[in-house]
Amino acid sequence: MTQMIKRKKILNNNLLILHLIGIGLVILPAVVIGILIITYSVNIPYWDQWNLMPQLFIKISQNSLSWQDLIAQHNESRKLFPRLIFLGLAYLTNWDVRYEMLAIFLLACLVSLNIYRLNRLTVKFKIFPTLLIAFLANILIFSAIQYDNWFWGIQLVVFMPIACITTAISVVYSRLNLRYKFLICMMLCIISTFSYSNGMIAWGIILPVLTLVPVKSKSDLLKQKWLFLGWIAVFITNIIIYFYDYRKPEVSPSIIPAFQNPEQTLQFFLAFIGSPLGSGYQISPLIYSTFIGGVEIAIFFCLCLYLIKHIQDNSLLERMIGWITIGFYSIVSALITSVGRVGFGVETALSSKYTTFSIYLIVAIIHLLPIVVSHIYSQTYLQKSQVWLHKITAVIAILGLLVLYGQSFTYSLKQIQSIYQLRMDGKTCLSFINLIENKYCVAEKILNNYDDIKYLANQLNNLGMLKPGLVIGDNIEGIAAEKDKDKRYGSLDSIMPLNNWYFVNGWAFLPERNEPADAIILTYKNQADDWIIFDILMSAQTPRESLVQLFNNPAYLNAGWEKTIAGKLLPKGQWKISAWAFDAKVGKAYKLDRNHLINKN
Numbered sequence: 001m002t003q004m005i006k007r008k009k010i011l012n013n014n015l016l017i018l019h020l021i022g023i024g025l026v027i028l029p030a031v032v033i034g035i036l037i038i039t040y041s042v043n044i045p046y047w048d049q050w051n052l053m054p055q056l057f058i059k060i061s062q063n064s065l066s067w068q069d070l071i072a073q074h075n076e077s078r079k080l081f082p083r084l085i086f087l088g089l090a091y092l093t094n095w096d097v098r099y100e101m102l103a104i105f106l107l108a109c110l111v112s113l114n115i116y117r118l119n120r121l122t123v124k125f126k127i128f129p130t131l132l133i134a135f136l137a138n139i140l141i142f143s144a145i146q147y148d149n150w151f152w153g154i155q156l157v158v159f160m161p162i163a164c165i166t167t168a169i170s171v172v173y174s175r176l177n178l179r180y181k182f183l184i185c186m187m188l189c190i191i192s193t194f195s196y197s198n199g200m201i202a203w204g205i206i207l208p209v210l211t212l213v214p215v216k217s218k219s220d221l222l223k224q225k226w227l228f229l230g231w232i233a234v235f236i237t238n239i240i241i242y243f244y245d246y247r248k249p250e251v252s253p254s255i256i257p258a259f260q261n262p263e264q265t266l267q268f269f270l271a272f273i274g275s276p277l278g279s280g281y282q283i284s285p286l287i288y289s290t291f292i293g294g295v296e297i298a299i300f301f302c303l304c305l306y307l308i309k310h311i312q313d314n315s316l317l318e319r320m321i322g323w324i325t326i327g328f329y330s331i332v333s334a335l336i337t338s339v340g341r342v343g344f345g346v347e348t349a350l351s352s353k354y355t356t357f358s359i360y361l362i363v364a365i366i367h368l369l370p371i372v373v374s375h376i377y378s379q380t381y382l383q384k385s386q387v388w389l390h391k392i393t394a395v396i397a398i399l400g401l402l403v404l405y406g407q408s409f410t411y412s413l414k415q416i417q418s419i420y421q422l423r424m425d426g427k428t429c430l431s432f433i434n435l436i437e438n439k440y441c442v443a444e445k446i447l448n449n450y451d452d453i454k455y456l457a458n459q460l461n462n463l464g465m466l467k468p469g470l471v472i473g474d475n476i477e478g479i480a481a482e483k484d485k486d487k488r489y490g491s492l493d494s495i496m497p498l499n500n501w502y503f504v505n506g507w508a509f510l511p512e513r514n515e516p517a518d519a520i521i522l523t524y525k526n527q528a529d530d531w532i533i534f535d536i537l538m539s540a541q542t543p544r545e546s547l548v549q550l551f552n553n554p555a556y557l558n559a560g561w562e563k564t565i566a567g568k569l570l571p572k573g574q575w576k577i578s579a580w581a582f583d584a585k586v587g588k589a590y591k592l593d594r595n596h597l598i599n600k601n
Contacts, residue, residue, distance in 0.1 A: 018128070019127065019128075019131075022127070022128060022131035022132075022135075023131065025131070025135045026116075026131055026134045026135050026138055027138070028135075028138075029135075029138040029139045029141070029142040029143075030105075030108070030109060030112065030138060030142050032142070032144075033105070033108075033142040033143075033144060033150065034105060036144065036150070036413075036416060037101050037102070037105055037150055037151070040151060040416050040417065040419070040420040041098045041101050041151060042098075042151075042420060042423035042424055042427055042585075043096050043097055043098050043427070043467060043585075044097065044423050044426055044427040044430065044446075045095075045097055045153075045446075046097075046152055046154075046423065046426065046446065046447075047152075047154075047446070047447050048074070048075070048154050049097065049152075049153060049154045050446070050447045050449075050452070050453060050456060051074065051447075052074055052079065052083070052086070052154060053083075053086055053087075053090065053095070054456040054459065054460055055069075055456075056069060056070075056083065056087065057090065057095070057459075057460065057463055057465060058459055058463075060087075061463055070083050070084070071194070071241075073245075073246060073247065075197075075249050075251075075252075076197040076249060076252065076340075077157065077195070077196050077197040077199075078193075078194050078242055079157055079194070079195060079196070080194040080195070081160065081191050081194055081195045082154075082156050082157045082160060082195050082196075085100075085103060085156065086100060086153075086154075086156075089103065090465065094464055094465050094467055095460070095465040095466075095467075096467060097153040098153075099153075100153025100154070100156055101150065101151060101152075101153055103153075103156055104149065104150060104153070104155065104156050104159055105150075107156065107159040107160065107163045108141055108142055108159060110163050110166075110167065111141055111159070111162055111163050111166050112137070112138055112141050112142070114163075114166035114167055114169065114170045115134075115137050115141065115166060115363060115367075116134050116137075117170050117173075118166070118169060118170060118173065118322055118323070118367070119133055119134055119137070119367060121173050122173075122318075122319040122320070122322060122323070122367070122371060123319075123367055123370050123371055123374075124319070124374075125370060125374075129370070132398075133366060133367060133370065136366050136398065136401065137363050137366055137367070139402075139405050140276065140359045140360075140362055140363050140366075140405075141359065141363065143276060143355070143359060143405070143408065143409070143412075144408070144409050144412035144413060144416065145275075145276050145279065145280065145352060145355050145359075145408045145409075145411075145412045146352060146355045146356050146359075147352050147412050147415050147416045147419060148351070148352035148353045148419075149352065149353060149355075149356050150416075151416065151419050151420075151423070155353065155356075157195050157196040158196055158353065158356045158357070159356060160191065160192060160195035160196055160199065161192045161195060161196055161198060161199040161201065161202060161329075162329065162356070162357075162360060164188040164189065164191050164192035164195075164199070164202055165188075165192065165201075165202050165205070165206065165325070165326070165329055166326065167188055168184070168185040168188045168189070168202070168206045168209075169206070169209055169322045169325060169326070171184050171185060171188075172185065172206075172209050172210055172213050172214065172322070173213060173322065178214050178224060178227070179227065181210060181214060182210065182227045182230070182231060185206050185210060186230075186231065186234050188202070188206075189202040189203050189206060189234075189235070189238075190234070190238060193238050193242060194238075194242070198332075198333050198336055198337075198357065200238075200239070200242070201329060201332050201333065201336075203231075203235045203238070204332075205325045205328050205329055205332070206325070207228075207231060208321065208325065209321055209322055209325050210231075211228075212317060212318070212321050213318055213321060213322070252340065253340070253341065253342075253343025253344055254343055255339050255340060255343070256343075257342055257343045258338065258339040258340075258342045258343070261342070264342055264346050265338050265339065265342050266338075267286075267290055267346050267349075268337075268338045268341070268342045268346050268348075268349045269293070269334050269335060269338040269349075270289070270290045270291075270293035270294050270297065271286055271289040271290045271293055271346065271349035271350060272289075272293065272334040272337060272338060272349040272354055272357075272358055273292075273293035273296050273297060273330065273331070273334050273358050273361055274288070274289040274290060274291065274292030274293030274294070274295075274296060274358075275289045275293075275349060275350045275351075275354065275355055275358060276355045276358055276359045276362065276408065277289075277292050277362070277401075277404040277405070277407075277408060278290075278291070278292040278293070278350075278404075279350040279352075279355075279408070279411070280404075280407040280408035280409075280410065280411035280412065281407065281411075282411075285350055286346065286347060286349075286350060289349070289350055292404075296361055296362060296365065297331075297361075299365055299369075300327050300331075300361060300364070300365055300368075303320075303324075303365070303368045303369070303372055304324060306372050307320050307321075307324070310375070313375075316371075316375055319371050320368060320371055320372075323364040323367045323368045323371070324364065324368070326360050326363065326364045327360065327361045327364030327365065327368070329357070329360055330357055330358050330359070330360045330361035330364070331361060333357040333358070334357070334358060337349075337354060337357070352412075352415070362401075369394075373394075422445055423445075424518055424584055424585075425441065425445050425518075425538065425539055426441070426442075426445035426446045427518070427584040427585075428518045428519045428538050428582065428584040429441035429442060429445065429446070429538055430442070430446060430453075430457060430466075430470070431468070431470060431471050431582075431584055431587060432470075432471050432519075432536050433453070433454050433457055433470060434454075434458070434470055434471065434472055435471060435474060435533060435536065436536055437450075438538070441538060441539075442454075457470060458470065468584075468585075468586055468587025468588075469587065471587070474532050474533040474534075475530050475531070475532060475533075476521065476523050476530075476531040476532070476533055476580060476589060477530065477531070479582075479587055479588055479589045480531075480580070480588070480589055480591070481583075481586075481588035481589065481590055483590050483591065484511070487511040487512075488509070488511070488593070489508060489509060489510070489511065489517075489581045489590040489591075489592055489593075490506060490507045490508035490509050490517065490559065490579075490581050490592040490593065491506050491507060491592050491593040491594050492504070492506040492577070492578060492579035492592050492593070492594050492595065492596060493505050493506040493507070493594070494506075494596070495577060495596045495598055497567075497598065498564065500566070500567040500568070501564050501565065501566060501567055502564070502565050502567060502598065503562070503563075503564050504522065504562065504563060504564075504565060504577075504579070505560070505561065505562035505563075506520075506560075506561060506562075506579055506592060506594075507544060507547055507556075507559045507560045507561065508520055508559060508561060508579070508581035508592055509547075509555075509556060509559045509581065510581060510583050510590075512583075513583065513585070514553075514555045515555060516541050516555075516556075516558050516559040517559070517561075517581035517582055517583070518538075518582050518583060518584040518585075519536055519537060519538045519540075519582040519584070520536070520537040520540055520561050520563075520579055520580070520581065520582070521533055521535075521536050521537075521579065521580040521582050521589050522534055522535040522536070522537070522565065522577065522578075522579055522580075523577070523578050523579075523580065524570060524575040524576065524577055524578075525575065525576040525578070531578060534569045534570055535565050535569050536582075537561060537563045537565075540561040540562070540563050541558040541559070541560065541561060542558065542560040542561060542562055543557055543558055543560060544556070544557065544558075544559060544560035545557070547559050547560065567600060570598075570600050571600070572600050572601065573599075573600060574597060574598070574599045574600075575597070575598055575600070576595050576596075576597055577595060577596045577597070577598055578591060578592070578595045579591075579592045580592060
C-alpha cells in the first residue's frame with residue numbers, strides 16, 4: 001500500500017511538472033515578443049502619428065479640443081477610441097510612444113486569453129492537447145511577422161477590432177443573460193467600428209454567433225426579435241455617423257483596377273491570407289504566400305462544408321461557429337483590402353501591417369480541425385491504422401507549421417533590427433532639427449513634410465512631450481554628460497585638410513547600450529572656452545574589424561566613423577577640434593579622446 005501511494009505521488013508530481021512545462025510553452029511566444037518590444041522599441045513618433053496626435057495636444061493646451069477633433073476621419077478610419085487611449089497614455093507618460101506598444105502587447109494578451117477560453121469551451125480536449133493547441137495559436141497571435149505593428153504605436157488600431165471580436169465571442173459563450181450579451185456585444189462592435197475601418201465587420205460576423213449559440217429554437221428566436229431589431233438600429237446609426245462628411249483619402253488608390261484585373265485581385269487576396277507564413281521566404285515570397293493562402297482557404301471551406309453537412313447537430317454547430325466567425329474576420333478583411341489596395345501592386349499584400357488580420361484564419365483552422373476530427377471519431381468507427389494515419393498527419397502538419405513559423409521568425413528578426421535602426425536615426429535627426437536642416441533624414445525616417453515636423457516638434461518640446469527634448473543651442477554644454485572613467489567612448493583619430501574640405505575619422509561607442517553612437521558631434525573651442533557645435537555626422541558608422549578584436553566584442557564592428565566635411569562650417573583662424581558620441585535615447589553627448597588643431601585661412 002505504501003509503495004502504491006509513493007508511486008501515485010511521483011506520478012502526480014510528474015504530471016504537475018509536465019503541466020507547468022506546458023503552460024510555460026504556451027506563454028513563451030508572448031514572453032519572446034515582449035522581450036523584443038522592450039529591446040527594440042524606440043520613443044519617437046513615426047509617420048501617421050504626427051498627423052494624428054500632436055494637433056490634439058496643442059488644442060488641449062489652448063482649451064480648444066472638440067468632439068469633432070476626436071471623431072475626425074484619419075485616412076479611411078475614425079479612430080475615436082484609439083485617440084482616447086493615446087491621449088490618456090500621453091498625459092501619463094509625456095507621450096512616450098513605447099507605452100502605446102505596451103498597450104498593443106496587452107491587447108494581444110487579451111486576444112490570447114479569449115482564444116484560450118474558447119478553446120477550452122469548444123475543442124474540449126484533455127489538458128495537454130489543449131495546451132498544445134494554445135501554444136500553436138500563440139505563436140501566431142504573438143508572431144514577430146507583425147513587426148510593423150508591434151513597433152509602431154499607432155498600430156494599436158489594428159489590434160482593436162480582433163480584441164473586440166474575440167471578447168464578444170467569449171461573452172456569447174458565457175452564462176450571462178441574453179440581453180446583457182447583446183448589450184455588451186453592441187458596445188464592443190461600436191468600439192471596433194470607431195477604432196479602425198475594418199472594425200465594421202464585427203457587426204456582421206458577431207450577430208450569427210449571438211443567434212446560433214444562445215438561441216436554441218425558432219420560437220426562442222422570435223421571442224428575442226426586439227433584440228435583433230435593436231442590433232440593426234444601432235448598426236445603422238453607427239454607419240450614418242461613420243460616413244457623415246466622409247471623404248475618400250487622396251492617397252487611397254482607385255478600386256477600378258480590382259475589377260479590371262480580377263486575376264491580380266485574386267492573387268492579392270490569397271497572398272494576403274498566406275503572408276504570415278509565406279512572406280519570410282527570401283526567394284519568391286509572393287508565390288509562396290499565394291500558395292499557402294490557397295491551401296488555407298481550401299481547408300477552411302472544407303471545414304465549413306462539413307458543418308453545413310451536419311447542420312442539424314446543434315452541439316457541433318455551437319462548437320464550430322465561433323471559430324468560423326474568427327476565420328471569416330480574416331477572409332472579409334482580405335477581400336476588403338484586396339479591392340481597396342490592389343491598385344498599389346500585388347506585392348503590397350505581403351505588408352507586415354496586414355498580418356494582424358490574416359493570422360486569425362490559421363488560428364481558426366488550428367481549432368476547427370480537432371473539433372471536426374473528434375466529431376468524425378464520435379460518428380464513425382475507425383480502424384487502428386486509420387487512427388494512426390490521422391495522428392501522423394497531425395504531427396506532420398504541426399511540424400510544417402513550426403518550420404514555416406521558424407522561417408518567418410528569422411526573417412522578422414532582421415526586419416525588427418532594421419526598424420530599430422531606422423527609428424534611432426529618425427530620433428537622432430529630430431533631436432538636431434533646430435541646428436541642422438536635414439530634410440532627407442526627416443523625410444525618410446520620420447515623415448515627408450519637413451516644415452510641419454519642425455513646427456510640431458518644437459510645439460511638443462514646449463509642452464514637454466518629447467523625451468529627451470530637442471537640442472536648442474550650439475553650445476555642447478547643454479547636452480554634455482560625464483563619462484564613466486572605466487569606460488571608453490571612442491576617439492577622434494585624425495583630421496586631414498583637403499583644399500577647402502577636411503577628412504575626419506575615428507570611432508565612437510556607447511558602452512551603456514553596447515551599441516555604436518547614434519551620431520558624431522564635431523565642435524570647436526571658441527575664445528570663451530566653450531565647445532561650439534559646427535557639424536553633426538549622422539548614420540556615419542563604418543566597419544572596423546580591429547575594434548572587434550581590441551575589445552573582444554562584435555558590437556564594436558560598426559563603431560568606426562569617417563566623413564568629409566566642408567571647411568566653410570568653421571570660422572577663420574586656429575581652432576581646437578573635438579568629437580562627441582551622441583546617445584539619442586537620453587539626449588546626451590560624451591566627449592571622445594584626443595583633440596586636434598586645425599588652421600583655416
